[in-house]
Amino acid sequence: MPDTLAETFEAQRDRLRAVAHRVLGSSADAEDVVQEAWLRLSRQDATAIENLEGWLTTVVGRLSLDVLRSRRSRPEATYDEIVVTADDGPAPEEDAELADSVGLALLVVLESLGPNERLAFVLHDLFAVPFEEIARILGKSAGATKMLASRARRKVRAPARPAAAGREQRAVVQAFLTAARDGDFEELLRVLDPDVRLTVDTPDGVVVVLGATNVAAGARIGAAAGGRAVFVGGLPGVVAWREDGTPLSVVAFTVVSGRITGIASVADPVKLASMDLPEPPETVGPPR
Known part of the structure; x- marks a missing residue:
């Protein structure tokens, strides 16, 4: 028995x-x-x-x-399984590990x-x-x-998981980052879906911002922070660091039909410390 x-x-x-x-x-x-x-x-x-x-x-x-x-x-930290890799070549292939992962966007919302x-x-x-x-x-x-x-x-309100980041998706994200850095509000509105959803996991809880106008208005908050383009669970993203080299935030973007429909960010130091992140560039500057 x-x-x-x-x-x-x-x-x-x-x-x-x-x-x-x-x-x-x-x-x-x-x-x-x-x-x-x-x-x-x-x-x-x-x-x-x-x-x-x-x-x-x-x-x-x-x-x-x-x-x-x-x-x-x-x-407790719950982001230790999110795969973050430097964007220094072709986008990673969609594999079993990524397909089975919860995904940063869904995990941030579930935390709320x-x-x-x-x-x-x-x-x-x-x-x-x-x-x-x-x-x-x-x-x-x-x-x-x-x-x-x-x-x-x-x-x-989670959309179906998009395919791994391709060249077009990464270009859209780069356009967003450049517009945020330059304060180009019109360009931000161009690359953001009207119903875009921003979720940020902070030490005080999850903050949700809805709509292109609201997301664009706050986009410059982190625009001056040093960062590096990465893949977050196969999606285009960026990691930003403080001047002392400690991570400031990890952000993943969902791009559908040429526009950003979702932005998921982790800014909780405890959870960032649990993640396996690339090394910061020697000179911390805007994402490249």
């Missing part, structure tokens, strides 16, 4: 890891949650579990919820959600878990759970 139970669990492991990874944004935390789920299952009378898949989803959901709630009282909202959104919208099951995990009614997911959905 133990061997059969272990084999049954192994058949579910990849799905459970995917659920925990999407909820938590960290593969290390996801592995810990899945391992704890196995330990709890091994202590159960499996013959008394009618729906093992549902039982495991519930356990992983509750464990993930505990991790999210602990982060609220004890903030409360634990209950985040769990309800991920389980229902990304894994099609019925609201009745999610409600049991949260200890709420199905109606209240639907409202949580709906509220989260409005905040996320």
Whole structure:
């Protein structure tokens, strides 16, 4: 029986890891949650579990919820898996690692959600878990759970993941950076989609700015900071440093049909410190 139970669990492991990874944004935390789920299952009378898949989803959901709630009282870095590489040649090929990553834009928005909202959104919208099951995990009614997911959905408004950065996308981003540096408001409006969404993860929480006019008006805030063009999870971006060489921000741009539709930025020093970033240029200057 133990061997059969272990084999049954192994058949579910990849799905459970995917659920925990999407909820938590960290593969290390996801592995810990899945391992704890196995330990709890091994202590159960499996013959008394009618729906093992549902039982495991519930356990992983509750464990993930505990991790999210602990982060609220004890903030942790969650961006260590975002792949940032210098833009010093051809754009990186889309690969399995990038395709499976949460992505900076979605991760920044997920960070703005409360634990209950985040769990309800991920389980229902990304894994099609019925609201009745999610409600049991949260200890709420199905109606209240639907409202949580709906509220989260409005905040996320995440587009489909674009292809890896190409020459045209990088040119659009460079035009934006140049316009921001020069204070060219009209050019900023030209390269920004009218409904562009800017999300910034700061030490005080996530700030969201909507619309081309508002984003363009604030674009010069970081324009004078030293920086370097990079790829962030395969998307065009920029890393800026302070004069002492510590990172100031990491920004990723989503470009669709020649315009920037989304800008995701991390400006929290704790989270920046967890990221594997390229070395700053010897002379810190505007992004090139």
